[in-house]
Amino acid sequence: MGFDRSGIEGALRRASTTRQVVVEPGAMARTGEILSSLTDGRTAVAVADETTFGLAGDVVTSSLEASGIAVQPPVILDDAPRLHADSAQVAVVRSALEDAPAGTIPVALGSGTLNDLTKRAAFEIGVPYIVVGTAASMDGYTASGASLVQDGFKTTLPCDAPIAVVSDPDLLADAPVPMTASGYGDLAGKVTAGADWLLADAVGVEPIQPDIWAMVQHPLHRALRDPGALRRRDVAAVEQLFLGLVMTGLAIQATGSSRPASGSEHQFSHLWEMRDLEVSHGFKVAFGTLWSTHIYEAVLTRSVQEIDWEGAGDRWPDLEQQEEEVRAHIDDPVMVTRALVEVRAKYVPKEILRARLATLRDEWAALHQRLRAQLIPSSELRDLLQRAGCPVTPEEIGLTPGQVRESVIAARQIRRRYTVLDLVLELGIRDEIVL
Ligand SMILES: [Zn+2]
Numbered sequence: 001m002g003f004d005r006s007g008i009e010g011a012l013r014r015a016s017t018t019r020q021v022v023v024e025p026g027a028m029a030r031t032g033e034i035l036s037s038l039t040d041g042r043t044a045v046a047v048a049d050e051t052t053f054g055l056a057g058d059v060v061t062s063s064l065e066a067s068g069i070a071v072q073p074p075v076i077l078d079d080a081p082r083l084h085a086d087s088a089q090v091a092v093v094r095s096a097l098e099d100a101p102a103g104t105i106p107v108a109l110g111s112g113t114l115n116d117l118t119k120r121a122a123f124e125i126g127v128p129y130i131v132v133g134t135a136a137s138m139d140g141y142t143a144s145g146a147s148l149v150q151d152g153f154k155t156t157l158p159c160d161a162p163i164a165v166v167s168d169p170d171l172l173a174d175a176p177v178p179m180t181a182s183g184y185g186d187l188a189g190k191v192t193a194g195a196d197w198l199l200a201d202a203v204g205v206e207p208i209q210p211d212i213w214a215m216v217q218h219p220l221h222r223a224l225r226d227p228g229a230l231r232r233r234d235v236a237a238v239e240q241l242f243l244g245l246v247m248t249g250l251a252i253q254a255t256g257s258s259r260p261a262s263g264s265e266h267q268f269s270h271l272w273e274m275r276d277l278e279v280s281h282g283f284k285v286a287f288g289t290l291w292s293t294h295i296y297e298a299v300l301t302r303s304v305q306e307i308d309w310e311g312a313g314d315r316w317p318d319l320e321q322q323e324e325e326v327r328a329h330i331d332d333p334v335m336v337t338r339a340l341v342e343v344r345a346k347y348v349p350k351e352i353l354r355a356r357l358a359t360l361r362d363e364w365a366a367l368h369q370r371l372r373a374q375l376i377p378s379s380e381l382r383d384l385l386q387r388a389g390c391p392v393t394p395e396e397i398g399l400t401p402g403q404v405r406e407s408v409i410a411a412r413q414i415r416r417r418y419t420v421l422d423l424v425l426e427l428g429i430r431d432e433i434v435l
Contacts, residue, residue, distance in 0.1 A: 182282025
């Protein structure tokens with residue numbers, strides 16, 4: 001089975017904030033009824049850009065009015081040339097919400113950026129919000145937290161997920177093909193995110209939570225099987241992708257951590273997002289997933305005898321050397337400060353690393369098996385991504401092969417999460433694998 005509505009219903013029972021996910025034909029005309037059933041707010045305001053207001057503005061406004069909700073003039077953000085997910089735009093939405101009558105419920109019409117801006121602005125003034133999704137383009141709809149650029153640093157700011165997600169599968173299927181491809185890339189990232197969680201579990205850093213694992217990982221491989229259907233705008237296929245993306249957000253709500261949805265592939269995408277590349281989040285994740293898979297494969301070619309377990313412990317850089325490497329690989333001073341915090345948070349002294357290496361050596365064969373079962377072989381993954389319309393070369397996301405190889409160093413430094421990027425450093429094989 002892939003992702004379906006009954007799975008979503010089960011996940012909603014564990015979610016911290018989201019109460020309803022309504023993805024069905026005509027769903028947008030139910031927005032007013034859904035809002036009334038979940039809040040006692042009697043005033044609402046749409047937050048959109050020109051494009052998304054054109055797609056959903058009229059039907060959502062009429063639906064709200066039909067439920068007796070007073071609708072404020074919409075907040076239409078300027079999306080030319082591109083709407084930025086940054087703190088300046090949050091301030092724009094927030095001030096519009098502050099000008100509206102107290103208790104006005106924002107209704108975001110859109111996908112990644114509009115959802116994140118509205119989510120954060122609503123959180124800052126302490127009101128719930130609803131999102132009407134217009135594309136299956138990323139997994140942030142139901143995530144707690146918004147990915148925003150603050151002081152030039154891509155960061156996940158805390159905030160509550162929407163109380164409801166509303167979308168019409170026909171509208172989703174009509175979205176531009178690159179947006180749907182981006183969503184496919186973001187969902188494909190759950191494969192390496194899962195592998196990284198297996199790894200963190202094996203070294204005792206972050207145990208697998210079996211029920212959360214099942215929510216995302218059990219339907220995942222099947223859901224990724226037919227990217228061609230997305231390109232053909234097959235409505236059922238796009239709906240399933242959207243539900244998969246919503247499901248990963250619900251898993252984040254259930255755990256209070258993005259671990260179920262984000263691993264090394266997102267460390268790459270976050271790093272590249274700070275470089276302001278002109279490609280979508282999902283495209284960066286797609287390529288990051290392929291690159292992480294290559295790194296995994298390079299690790300998995302080594303049998304237990306082919307790793308120098310003793311030498312790895314001896315060569316482990318101390319904290320001072322690791323901090324030095326941060327300064328050598330990140331230019332921006334704000335980013336350096338943040339990365340130092342992350343690197344210190346995950347630093348382990350040599351004795352602890354030796355114990356970790358001993359565990360890995362004992363479990364190497366079993367871990368190999370688990371990782372091989374989890375990962376999609378890179379040749380197959382490349383083919384799937386290409387069929388979906390995702391980038392599969394560095395150039396397609398605006399980087400050189402050298403920059404991609406070097407990213408292995410800084411991507412590890414910007415987040416404390418344990419992933420394959422930590423593993424290769426700890427095994428002392430990072431530089432021979434990638435540089
Ligand atoms: Zn993502």
